[in-house]
Amino acid sequence: MIVLVGFMGAGKSTVGRQLAARTGLPFVDSDAALVERLGMPIPDYFTEHGETAFRDAERRTVLDLLATQEPCVLALGGGALGSAEVVAALASHQVVHLDVDLEEALTRAGDPAGRPMLRRHDVPQLYASRRPVYENAADVAVDTTGRDAGEVTESIIHAL
Ligand code: S3P
Numbered sequence: 001m002i003v004l005v006g007f008m009g010a011g012k013s014t015v016g017r018q019l020a021a022r023t024g025l026p027f028v029d030s031d032a033a034l035v036e037r038l039g040m041p042i043p044d045y046f047t048e049h050g051e052t053a054f055r056d057a058e059r060r061t062v063l064d065l066l067a068t069q070e071p072c073v074l075a076l077g078g079g080a081l082g083s084a085e086v087v088a089a090l091a092s093h094q095v096v097h098l099d100v101d102l103e104e105a106l107t108r109a110g111d112p113a114g115r116p117m118l119r120r121h122d123v124p125q126l127y128a129s130r131r132p133v134y135e136n137a138a139d140v141a142v143d144t145t146g147r148d149a150g151e152v153t154e155s156i157i158h159a160l
Helices: 012-023 030-038 042-068 084-092 102-109 123-137 149-159
Strands: 002-005 027-029 073-075 094-099 140-143
Touching: 002 012, 012 027, 012 073, 012 149, 027 030, 030 042, 030 073, 042 084, 084 123, 094 123, 094 149, 102 123, 140 149
Parallel strands: 002 073, 002 094, 027 073, 094 140
Antiparallel strands: none
């Protein structure tokens, strides 16, 4: 399985879809699987149940996907690597870090209403603490800053 990790706005879903089309693998988005499990949009779940409950559901969903999915391109939500169990499970997959600078990540992430983490946390601090975690978990890092999804997709294919 090829697993895309990185901060919100790194382009995991956009690049993931293109990479799937290019490799002939199915595309799976952990956030979409999670929304199905939660039965409501992510911002609503944060409001009703809080971040701790969200992380618990996210961890279970991502561990299930990593264990049971057929070969695919899997995009993980930006906070999924907060679980040590998820990080450990990544060891048996090809992990690609879509790196992006913070300014561009925020521009691409768009309206913070859809991403509760951008409203609830010190975002530069969150970015700085997560970046080394993505880096350590990844087999390959691809810089996406200033590059479009097609170029990034080709870089990943080249690097794997
Ligand atoms: C989150 C990232 C989001 C989503 C949720 C929490 C985070 O996914 O899982 O809002 O903690 O970084 P994207 O990285 O796809 O935006």
